[in-house]
Amino acid sequence: MKSKATRLASLGGWGGRKSATRLASLGGWGGRKSATRLASVGGWGGRKAVLRRPVFWYAVLCSLALTVSACGGSGGSAGSSGVKDGKALSVLVTTENTSVPAELKALANGKCKTEATALPLDIQQSPSADIQQKIQLLAGQDALPALFAGGNSFIDKGGDLQKNGQVLDLDKALTDLGVNDKITPAAKSTLKQLYSGTTPSLPFQYNIEGIWYNKKIFAEQHIAVPKTWGELLAAADKLKAAGITPFTASGATSWTISRWVGAYLFRSLGTNAMLDVKEHKAKLTDPQYVAAAQAIQDLGNKKYFTDGISGIDYDTANNQFLTGKAAMMYMGSWLLALVNDPGKNKIGDAVGLMPFPAVEGGKGDINAYPANTGAPTSVNPKLFGPKTQAWVKCIATNYASDSMEQSGTFSGFVMDHPVKNLPPLTADVQQRIDKSTSTVLWFEALFNNKANQDAGGYVVKLLTGSMSAADYMGLLQNDLDTAQ
Amino acid sequence: MESVLGNKKAVAVLLGPALIFFVGVIAVPVVWSFVYSLYTGNVIRGFTFVGAANLTRLWSDPEAHQAFWFTLKYALVVTAGQILLGYALALLYVFVLRRASTLVRTMVFFPVVLPTVSVSLLFSRFFQYAPTDGPINSILKVLGAQHVDFFSAGGTSFIVLVVMDLWRTQGFYAVLLYAGLVEIPDSAIDAARVDGAGGWRLVRHVVVPMSLPVLFSAVIFSFNASLKVFDSVLALTRGGPGSDTTPLNLFMYKTSFLSTDYGYGSTIALLITGVCLVVTLAIFRSSRRDLTKG
Numbered sequence: 001m002k003s004k005a006t007r008l009a010s011l012g013g014w015g016g017r018k019s020a021t022r023l024a025s026l027g028g029w030g031g032r033k034s035a036t037r038l039a040s041v042g043g044w045g046g047r048k049a050v051l052r053r054p055v056f057w058y059a060v061l062c063s064l065a066l067t068v069s070a071c072g073g074s075g076g077s078a079g080s081s082g083v084k085d086g087k088a089l090s091v092l093v094t095t096e097n098t099s100v101p102a103e104l105k106a107l108a109n110g111k112c113k114t115e116a117t118a119l120p121l122d123i124q125q126s127p128s129a130d131i132q133q134k135i136q137l138l139a140g141q142d143a144l145p146a147l148f149a150g151g152n153s154f155i156d157k158g159g160d161l162q163k164n165g166q167v168l169d170l171d172k173a174l175t176d177l178g179v180n181d182k183i184t185p186a187a188k189s190t191l192k193q194l195y196s197g198t199t200p201s202l203p204f205q206y207n208i209e210g211i212w213y214n215k216k217i218f219a220e221q222h223i224a225v226p227k228t229w230g231e232l233l234a235a236a237d238k239l240k241a242a243g244i245t246p247f248t249a250s251g252a253t254s255w256t257i258s259r260w261v262g263a264y265l266f267r268s269l270g271t272n273a274m275l276d277v278k279e280h281k282a283k284l285t286d287p288q289y290v291a292a293a294q295a296i297q298d299l300g301n302k303k304y305f306t307d308g309i310s311g312i313d314y315d316t317a318n319n320q321f322l323t324g325k326a327a328m329m330y331m332g333s334w335l336l337a338l339v340n341d342p343g344k345n346k347i348g349d350a351v352g353l354m355p356f357p358a359v360e361g362g363k364g365d366i367n368a369y370p371a372n373t374g375a376p377t378s379v380n381p382k383l384f385g386p387k388t389q390a391w392v393k394c395i396a397t398n399y400a401s402d403s404m405e406q407s408g409t410f411s412g413f414v415m416d417h418p419v420k421n422l423p424p425l426t427a428d429v430q431q432r433i434d435k436s437t438s439t440v441l442w443f444e445a446l447f448n449n450k451a452n453q454d455a456g457g458y459v460v461k462l463l464t465g466s467m468s469a470a471d472y473m474g475l476l477q478n479d480l481d482t483a484q
Numbered sequence: 485m486e487s488v489l490g491n492k493k494a495v496a497v498l499l500g501p502a503l504i505f506f507v508g509v510i511a512v513p514v515v516w517s518f519v520y521s522l523y524t525g526n527v528i529r530g531f532t533f534v535g536a537a538n539l540t541r542l543w544s545d546p547e548a549h550q551a552f553w554f555t556l557k558y559a560l561v562v563t564a565g566q567i568l569l570g571y572a573l574a575l576l577y578v579f580v581l582r583r584a585s586t587l588v589r590t591m592v593f594f595p596v597v598l599p600t601v602s603v604s605l606l607f608s609r610f611f612q613y614a615p616t617d618g619p620i621n622s623i624l625k626v627l628g629a630q631h632v633d634f635f636s637a638g639g640t641s642f643i644v645l646v647v648m649d650l651w652r653t654q655g656f657y658a659v660l661l662y663a664g665l666v667e668i669p670d671s672a673i674d675a676a677r678v679d680g681a682g683g684w685r686l687v688r689h690v691v692v693p694m695s696l697p698v699l700f701s702a703v704i705f706s707f708n709a710s711l712k713v714f715d716s717v718l719a720l721t722r723g724g725p726g727s728d729t730t731p732l733n734l735f736m737y738k739t740s741f742l743s744t745d746y747g748y749g750s751t752i753a754l755l756i757t758g759v760c761l762v763v764t765l766a767i768f769r770s771s772r773r774d775l776t777k778g
Binding site: 129130132133136137139140154160161163164166251306307308309310311312316320448449450453457458460461464466467482 | 526527528529541608612613614615631633635636637638722723724725726727728738741742743744745
């Protein structure tokens with residue numbers, strides 16, 4: 001019978017036994033015997049070949065494995081648990097995220113200088129459109145950086161990265177480091193809601209969302225700050241009649257519209273509105289959910305939003321509000337960066353923030369703001385060595401005050417010292433965050449990737465009336481039912 | 485030559501590298517894609533065999549149907565436009581402008597070398613509605629017509645997309661067809677003229693039949709390129725509003741890389757391959773006769 005080595009060689013068209021021998025001899029293995037031996041390493045050889053010198057080959061394989069493993073960990077330092085640091089504190093975030101890299105660099109040059117000297121900061125950025133694909137590929141090769149922007153559905157409990165043990169349990173890790181109390185209760189509450197009771201993300205930012213309004217226009221039109229949906233509609237009617245655009249939003253950045261649907265749902269159905277959908281206790285096609293989409297479509301039908309909304313980009317929408325061309329805008333507290341910039345804010349002190357109004361007869365609490373903890377950023381447990389631990393401890397301790405002082409932005413960490421001379425509106429938002437006892441998520445927070453895409457992709461059609469509210473919610477429910 | 489081509493080793497040496505390259509770049513990914521279409525999952529979770537489930541899903545997925553019909557509609561309209569406009573320009577070059585056509589050819593060809601993203605930005609500004617009117621809406625306003633928010637509806641977005649792609653690519657087809665027209669012997673044209681043919685009759689009965697081979701090539705180029713449209717749609721409308729201007733390629737990209745549904749994405753890719761193959765074979769079949777031999 002022809003040996004397997006010979007058959008293997010003949011598959012490639014090398015001919016018979018002679019060719020197999022020739023193939024082996026190319027690598028300097030010698031003659032016919034060596035060819036048989038070569039084949040036996042891969043389990044191709046016959047019984048005799050396997051039994052000939054097994055001990056020798058096991059020794060070769062073991063020494064190779066040891067060499068590879070010894071090379072792989074070079075440059076790292078091991079903690080008590082045996083976990084090694086990388087060569088740097090590698091951080092992978094989206095290109096659009098400018099504030100977190102800037103603040104980490106500021107910490108590396110300031111309050112975390114010791115940690116940065118021991119483990120230099122290495123920031124990598126990738127466009128948000130590609131980053132989850134990149135994270136998947138890196139995770140597949142077990143090559144995730146120390147800190148990375150994992151998508152919500154990946155790092156959630158039961159998500160692919162959590163299941164694979166590629167996301168650090170920050171609740172335990174920060175407790176072990178003695179800094180778990182450095183995350184604010186509000187941020188903890190948001191994280192637990194978002195990630196099914198787990199804490200897989202560092203709260204680099206903390207933002208509440210609501211309706212920003214122009215106090216000057218409201219005063220001129222004798223409009224009181226609306227507390228109910230009915231009052232908001234009445235205000236919009238009055239503004240429209242006076243020739244003022246009531247609301248602006250960006251069709252190009254469609255979440256600025258779809259968040260209206262979520263906010264309405266949380267006011268009408270209460271805190272668990274979207275959690276019930278995730279847990280299959282309710283469907284987006286249920287009448288009370290469709291009613292929320294219908295309420296937002298009605299705003300579009302009454303032409304309350306800026307004309308030509310599909311062409312309005314994010315900057316233009318902000319600009320319309322901050323130059324007084326629109327009276328109201330739904331947005332997060334990150335808008336303060338623009339509000340506090342005199343070059344961008346042309347209405348000065350006229351900017352005010354109101355919570356999303358209550359829906360008449362609804363179960364939601366007007367003081368429960370939609371909140372988020374910024375772009376999700378997880379820690380790789382395989383690179384959580386002592387130097388990375390020191391970095392994370394330093395971040396948890398210093399990030400909040402530093403980011404407030406440097407850029408006037410809020411984070412989910414506790415401030416290690418109060419920041420003085422805050423602009424009045426910033427101080428007001430800070431108070432609202434501090435007073436907030438409960439928060440709600442946003443419309444797409446618990447969606448999978450496909451539903452997330454479609455919630456934004458189709459919302460302009462919903463607002464302009466070319467898609468019915470029932471079809472919009474039906475499409476999203478279908479995404480939740482069928483997509484991964 | 486015969487002795488070389490009769491030698492199997494020589495044939496292997498000559499064909500081998502190209503064959504290996506073709507197999508590596510074309511055949512392997514196609515087979516790989518087919519294998520992926522039988523699975524669901526991703527690189528972190530791993531892949532699970534689902535058999536024909538992705539194919540069944542494709543068959544009953546309204547979004548896939550919409551993308552398929554949009555792709556066919558787009559390919560038909562754009563191919564017709566490219567060939568008709570290109571042929572009209574080529575006739576203009578040969579019979580009207582003659583030797584003075586160089587400058588016009590250069591100008592018409594210029595958009596071909598522009599990056600698609602730049603052209604898309606240009607056209608989005610042309611057809612802009614908010615926050616300020618673009619030139620098209622300004623003209624409509626001067627003429628007393630209503631403003632049009634072109635990108636808020638599928639129909640008007642499609643029109644802008646077609647106009648943009650025709651403007652961007654007609655120069656290429658004009659030059660391609662021009663090359664076919666200049667190959668027609670002057671003697672044939674002169675003979676037709678002596679026989680009394682002129683104008684439209686000359687074009688219909690002499691020029692078109694004699695340039696059919698290059699016309700068929702242009703149709704195959706154009707239809708296949710249109711079936712695979714991706715960059716111009718992504719840059720101009722991002723497939724929206726909703727999925728009204730989403731072709732199969734963009735649907736495949738979104739499914740595979742944004743929704744990370746690689747198995748279903750591969751199934752869509754196979755559909756695109758199948759459609760391109762069927763269209764090319766159909767066009768070849770209809771031109772099986774060797775037109776160069778009359």
